[in-house]
Amino acid sequence: xxxxxxxxxxxxxxxxxxxxxxxxxxxxxxxxxxxxxxxxxxxxxxxxxxxxxxxxxxxxxxxxxxxxxxxxxxxxxxxxxxxxxxxxxxxxxxxxxxxxxxxxxxxxxxxxxxxxxxxxxxxxxxxxxxxxxxxxxxxxxxxxxxxxxxxxxxxxxxxxxxxxxxxxxxxxxxxxxxxxxxxxxxxxxxxxxxxxxxxxxxxxxxxxxxxxxxxxxxxxxxxxxxxxxxxxxxxxxxxxxxxxxxxxxxxxxxxxxxxxxxxxxxxxxxxxxxxxxxxxxxxxxxx
Numbered sequence: 537x538x539x540x541x542x543x544x545x546x547x548x549x550x551x552x553x554x555x556x557x558x559x560x561x562x563x564x565x566x567x568x569x570x571x572x573x574x575x576x577x578x579x580x581x582x583x584x585x586x587x588x589x590x591x592x593x594x595x596x597x598x599x600x601x602x603x604x605x606x607x608x609x610x611x612x613x614x615x616x617x618x619x620x621x622x623x624x625x626x627x628x629x630x631x632x633x634x635x636x637x638x639x640x641x642x643x644x645x646x647x648x649x650x651x652x653x654x655x656x657x658x659x660x661x662x663x664x665x666x667x668x669x670x671x672x673x674x675x676x677x678x679x680x681x682x683x684x685x686x687x688x689x690x691x692x693x694x695x696x697x698x699x700x701x702x703x704x705x706x707x708x709x710x711x712x713x714x715x716x717x718x719x720x721x722x723x724x725x726x727x728x729x730x731x732x733x734x735x736x737x738x739x740x741x742x743x744x745x746x747x748x749x750x751x752x753x754x755x756x757x758x759x760x761x762x763x764x765x766x767x768x769x770x771x772x773x774x775x776x777x778x779x780x781x782x783x784x785x786x787x788x789x790x791x792x793x794x795x796x797x798x799x800x801x802x803x804x805x806x807x808x809x810x811x812x813x814x815x816x817x818x819x820x821x822x823x
Contacts, residue, residue, distance in 0.1 A: 564794070564797060567790045567793060567794055568790070568794055570786070570787060570790040571583070571787055571790035571791035571794050572787075572791075573787065574787075582787040582788055582790075582791045583791050583795075585788065586788050586791045586792060586795070589788070591766075591767075591768075591773060592773070592788075592792065594766075594767040595767055595768055595769065595770050595773045596770065597767075598684065598767040598768070598769060599753050599769045599770045600753070601684075602684045602687055602688055602691075602752065602753075602759075602769065603749050603752040603753035604749070605688055606687075606688050606691040606692055606695065606748070606752050607695075607745050607748045607749040607752060609688070609692050610691070610692050610695035610696050610698075610699050610744075610748055611699055611741055611744060611745055611748070613692065613696050613699075614695075614696045614697075614698075614699025614700050614703060614744070615699070615703060615737065615741065617634075617696065617700055618699075618700050618703040618704055618707055619707070619729070619733070622704055622707040622708065634697055634700060635697045635700075635701060636697075637693055637694050637696075637697050638694070638697050638698060638701070642690075642694060642755065642757055642758050643757040643758070643761060645690060645693070645694055646690055646757065646758045646761045646762055647761070649679065649686060649689065649690045649693075649762065650679055650686075650761075650762070653678040653679055653686065653689070654678070654679045654680075655672055655673055655675045655677065655679075656672060657675075657679075659675065660672045660675035663675060679762055680762060680763065680764050681764060682764050682766075682767070684759075684762075684763065684764075684769075686762040687758055687759055687762050687763060687769075690758055690762060691748075691752050691758065695748045695752075698744070698747075698748070699744050699748070702740050702743065702744045703737060703740055703741075703744070706736055706737055706740050707733075707737075710732070710733065710736055714732040715728045715732050715733075718731060718732055738811070739811045742807050742808075742810065742811040743811065745807065746803070746804050746807050746808070749800075749803065750800045750803075750804070753769075753770065753796065753799075753800065754770070754771055754796060754800070755769075755771060756771040756772065756775060759771060759772050760772050760775070770792060770793075770796050773792065774789045774792045774793050775789075777789035777792070778790075
């Protein structure tokens with residue numbers, strides 16, 4: 537009976553395993569082969585050339601800063617919204633309003649940000665008519681700026697509802713007696729959060745952070761739509777190297793994406809290890 541249940545569970549996950557094995561891993565294998573291939577056989581020259589490129593180094597720093605800031609702000613804001621408003625998010629209407637940005641694709645949300653925050657957008661026109669700014673060009677440059685503020689704001693507004701979606705069940709299932717015990721012993725709100733809420737929230741925060749960071753650093757549409765010409769995020773650089781007329785840049789494009797994949801896997805492994813340790817400590821504490 538037990539073997540039969542395990543077999544059913546395995547068969548249920550079999551399509552996903554096949555998809556991961558024969559699509560994702562096979563695509564990564566082909567990309568790696570293209571990144572080390574040359575006319576005479578195999579070479580690591582493309583990787584050495586890649587690390588000598590100033591555009592590669594600037595793109596890595598730029599992408600890590602945007603992904604890091606977007607992820608950290610999304611997690612902090614999402615945690616704050618969930619902590620303060622989880623009692624008011626019991627109704628379906630309030631949750632629907634909060635999760636409304638998740639219904640729009642990222643490129644649609646990016647166009648909405650252009651209409652709102654560009655120097656020829658709605659906000660600049662409203663401020664100009666109210667006399668707040670002298671000309672529409674006096675509006676702060678948010679979209680397509682060199683610091684990526686438009687990209688960061690767009691990702692934050694999109695990912696905060698996702699973080700709330702993951703954290704809300706945690707706060708709904710949090711034992712109500714534990715905060716009362718801490719308050720009875722004279723603990724402050726910070727003590728309640730630190731000793732009661734944080735051990736429950738931390739694993740989900742790590743999972744959400746991994747998902748958001750991996751998505752932001754590898755996404756293409758928003759950086760291409762809202763980004764500047766230099767520096768550019770890794771996906772845009774890899775895209776231009778792949779589709780430009782100089783075919784000698786194509787192996788660099790594959791090598792670039794392999795490096796990003798390795799970076800994401802390394803960060804995921806480190807974060808997962810920390811998360812598993814925290815969960816193990818919670819299990820021991822519960823026992």
